[in-house]
Each structure stands twice: as C-alpha cells, then as structure tokens.
Amino acid sequence: MKIVISDYKSSLNFDINYAISYLRDTLGTNTEIIVYEYNGNNKEFIDILNDADALITGYLEIDKEIIQSLNHLKIISIMATGFNFIDIQQASRSHIGVAVNQEYCTQEVSEHVMSLLLALNRKLKHYTNDVDAKGIFDYGTTNNLIRLDGSTLGIFGLGKIGRSVAKKAQSFGIKVIAYDPFISEEVANECNVELLPIDDVLSESDNISINMLLTNENVGFFNMEKFKKMSKRPYIINVSRGALINEDDLVDALDKELIKGAGLDVLVSESPNLDNHPLVNRDNVIITPHSAFYSETSILECQRIACDNVINYVNGNYDKMFRLINPEILK
Structure with missing residues (x-):
C-alpha cells in the first residue's frame, strides 16, 4: 500500500x-x-x-x-x-x-467569521495602524461605525457553517437573513433565520457572510452587478472560496465605496503574490491566509x-x- x-x-x-x-x-x-x-x-x-x-x-x-x-x-x-x-x-x-x-472545523470557521465581522465594524485595523505605525491615539480619525445590536447580517449559504454563524451573530442581537436555494424554510425557521431572494439579502444587509460551496455555476457570483445592489454598503466576509468573488469587481467596488470593506480568508489564488496586490494595505480590508479552519x-x-x-x-x-x-x- x-x-x-x-x-x-x-x-x-x-x-x-x-x-x-x-x-x-x-x-x-x-x-x-x-x-x-x-x-x-x-x-x-x-x-x-x-x-x-x-x-x-x-x-x-x-x-x-x-x-x-x-x-x-x-x-x-x-x-x-x-x-x-x-x-x-x-x-x-x-x-x-x-x-x-x-x-x-465548523466552530473555528464560524468564529473566524465573527472575528472578521467585529474587527471590520469596530475598524480595529485602522486603529491599530494608527497606534503602531503612526503613533496616533485618537478615536476620531475614522467614522461611520455602527452598533451591531439591531443590525442585519445576510448569509449566503445556510449549511452547517452558515447556521453556526447565524447562532453566534444572533447572540450579539443581530438579525440574520439568508439566501440558500437548497435549504428548506423549516430548517431556516429552526435557527430563526429568514430566507429571502438574492436581491433582498443584498439590499438589506449591513454585513454579508459568504458560506457557499464553490461550483462551476457560481464562480464569480459576487460581481459588480451584485455590489451595486448592496444599498447599505455592507462589509463582505468570505471564508469559503476566493473564486466566489470576482476580485477585479471587488477592487472596483471598494474604490467606488459601494461597500465599506472586506474580510477575506481566501483569495482566488491559494498561493497569491501579495506584492502590489490591489487588496493588500487597505485600512478597510482584512486578509487572513486561509486560516479560518485552523x-x-x-x-x-x-x-x-x-x-x-x-x-x-x-x-x-x-x-x-x-x-x-x-x-x-x-x-
């Protein structure tokens, strides 16, 4: 053998x-x-x-x-x-x-989602950069922070990890909505999640968590067309597969402020060249090296x-x- x-x-x-x-x-x-x-x-x-x-x-x-x-x-x-x-x-x-x-690794991945969600919404990267790199100790160097209690999280993919994310988010007082054509209303109701059409989840969410499996049919699922429908300018969190997001469109959406920022545990490449990568060195983007499972x-x-x-x-x-x-x- x-x-x-x-x-x-x-x-x-x-x-x-x-x-x-x-x-x-x-x-x-x-x-x-x-x-x-x-x-x-x-x-x-x-x-x-x-x-x-x-x-x-x-x-x-x-x-x-x-x-x-x-x-x-x-x-x-x-x-x-x-x-x-x-x-x-x-x-x-x-x-x-x-x-x-x-x-x-359901618990680890869902914990990672919440870590990114909290870090982005509390702008921890901005503040730690201020303190560590600039010697600035001033909360007023950024704005537009929201209270998570009462906010809405949209989950794409309500499988085991998606449901674990929902449970953790709800403990913060966050309303959870989701899109998943393969999950029944009964399952969604059991975890107090409202299933909605794609466009409704895009437009109503303050934060979006991507927990979908990657298939040939959903490569580049999150593209400029969808970013333009995100009327609340959410943070995008992806701990699934990088190819679910069109990276060029994501960069464009960030530059045009169609979204507030992104927390990415995955990029399209599993061995990316980070030199001059357009998503690196942004205050509003946190990238981790596919470590959510770890x-x-x-x-x-x-x-x-x-x-x-x-x-x-x-x-x-x-x-x-x-x-x-x-x-x-x-x-």
Missing part, C-alpha cells in the same frame, strides 16, 4: 506525523507513505503518484490530464470540505473515488477524517466514509 500526502508548501505547514502514524497504525507498519511538497512540476508529481493507491491533499488542482495519467490510484481524499480543485467527472470515469471532510483540534480532526476516508475506502467500508463525492463508481 502506497499513500502520497501532497500539497502546496503553505498548505503543508503543520505536523503531518499524526497522519503518518494514524495510517500506519491502521493499515500496517509496511504502508509506504510519501509526503511531497508540490512545486508546480506536474510530471514529477505524476511520477510520484504513478504506483500510489491513495492521494491525500487539501488544495492541489487535480485536473483531467493528471487523473488520466494515474492508472493505479484508487482514491483522492481531500483534507477540506470543498472539492472544486478536483475534476470529479474524470475521476469517476477513471474509477477513482473522491472523498471530503464533511465536518471538522486550531490544534481541527488540524488533528482534519488529518484523522482524511485518513479514515482512505482506510475505509481501500477496505471496502464505504458506509463508514464521511462523504464520498462520486458514489456512482461503486455500482
């Missing part, structure tokens, strides 16, 4: 020994495990995977060309909840299972679940997997 754990350098910035030990304890000490830091060389990457049974990754793009080159691979296990980087159709055609982590607990859970998906798949225990994206390959 050969298992490859591979990702970008920044995404492998944690102790992988837990996963290695977990796999060998379960599958046997003779299990070959290779940790490979992806450097952009697809030929080298394919050579590493050539005789592998399983690939564990978080954010690598596994496209049609790569998948077609892997005749031995049985499963791709993703150390994340999203799977937009994988060509699922080609994986299915090649009879390769694709599994994701269904649940491991805690000591979630890192261990992320590894464990990804490993369990591999273990259960190769042992034929499909019903014990957390989520197999393409179960049709089992038929």
Whole structure:
C-alpha cells in the first residue's frame, strides 16, 4: 500500500506525523507513505503518484490530464470540505473515488467569521495602524461605525457553517437573513433565520457572510452587478472560496465605496503574490491566509477524517466514509 500526502508548501505547514502514524497504525507498519511538497512540476508529481493507491491533499488542482495519467490510484481524499480543485467527472470515469471532510472545523470557521465581522465594524485595523505605525491615539480619525445590536447580517449559504454563524451573530442581537436555494424554510425557521431572494439579502444587509460551496455555476457570483445592489454598503466576509468573488469587481467596488470593506480568508489564488496586490494595505480590508479552519483540534480532526476516508475506502467500508463525492463508481 502506497499513500502520497501532497500539497502546496503553505498548505503543508503543520505536523503531518499524526497522519503518518494514524495510517500506519491502521493499515500496517509496511504502508509506504510519501509526503511531497508540490512545486508546480506536474510530471514529477505524476511520477510520484504513478504506483500510489491513495492521494491525500487539501488544495492541489487535480485536473483531467493528471487523473488520466494515474492508472493505479484508487482514491483522492481531500483534507477540506470543498472539492472544486478536483475534476470529479474524470475521476469517476477513471474509477477513482473522491472523498471530503464533511465536518471538522465548523466552530473555528464560524468564529473566524465573527472575528472578521467585529474587527471590520469596530475598524480595529485602522486603529491599530494608527497606534503602531503612526503613533496616533485618537478615536476620531475614522467614522461611520455602527452598533451591531439591531443590525442585519445576510448569509449566503445556510449549511452547517452558515447556521453556526447565524447562532453566534444572533447572540450579539443581530438579525440574520439568508439566501440558500437548497435549504428548506423549516430548517431556516429552526435557527430563526429568514430566507429571502438574492436581491433582498443584498439590499438589506449591513454585513454579508459568504458560506457557499464553490461550483462551476457560481464562480464569480459576487460581481459588480451584485455590489451595486448592496444599498447599505455592507462589509463582505468570505471564508469559503476566493473564486466566489470576482476580485477585479471587488477592487472596483471598494474604490467606488459601494461597500465599506472586506474580510477575506481566501483569495482566488491559494498561493497569491501579495506584492502590489490591489487588496493588500487597505485600512478597510482584512486578509487572513486561509486560516479560518485552523486550531490544534481541527488540524488533528482534519488529518484523522482524511485518513479514515482512505482506510475505509481501500477496505471496502464505504458506509463508514464521511462523504464520498462520486458514489456512482461503486455500482
């Protein structure tokens, strides 16, 4: 049995020994495990995977060309909840299972949303820059702060994380509205959230939290057309996937003051060049390095679940997997 754990350098910035030990304890000490830091060389990457049974990754793009080159691979296990980087159709055609982590960081991500929401609305970046960089100790250097109690938060994507965000926001006295065509009124009512059409959520929200899964259909969902409908000039918070926002339009919306600012845990690129990036060095934009999921607990859970998906798949225990994206390959 050969298992490859591979990702970008920044995404492998944690102790992988837990996963290695977990796999060998379960599958046997003779299990070959290779940790490979992806450097952009697809030929080298394919050579590493050539005789592998399983690939564990978080954010690598596994496209049609790569998948077609892997005749031995049985499963791709993703150390994340999203799977937009994988060509699922080609994986299915090649009879390769694709599994994701269904649940491991809901609390961390929803806490991150609230951290960004609070920091933006209280303009903490502006004030800390004043104090640290300018030696200014004066609350009057900015304005337009609102009281969150009684404000409205619009959530796009009322899944587990969206509902966790709603619960936390409501504890601050914030009214929560949402758009999610896949959630029933019954589920929304249970968490005291009003489901509304897209345009109503855009126009009524003081803050917007993006918690949608990225699909081929919603790439660039938040574009200039939608920014222009945000009549209350909200803060935009994205902890989902960067490609849900058209970044050029976001920069334009910030420059034209169509929105107050943004809290971004993700950008379109997972390895962005931050030199002269148009979203960097803005008082009203907070960027974190896709860290919303991160805690000591979630890192261990992320590894464990990804490993369990591999273990259960190769042992034929499909019903014990957390989520197999393409179960049709089992038929």
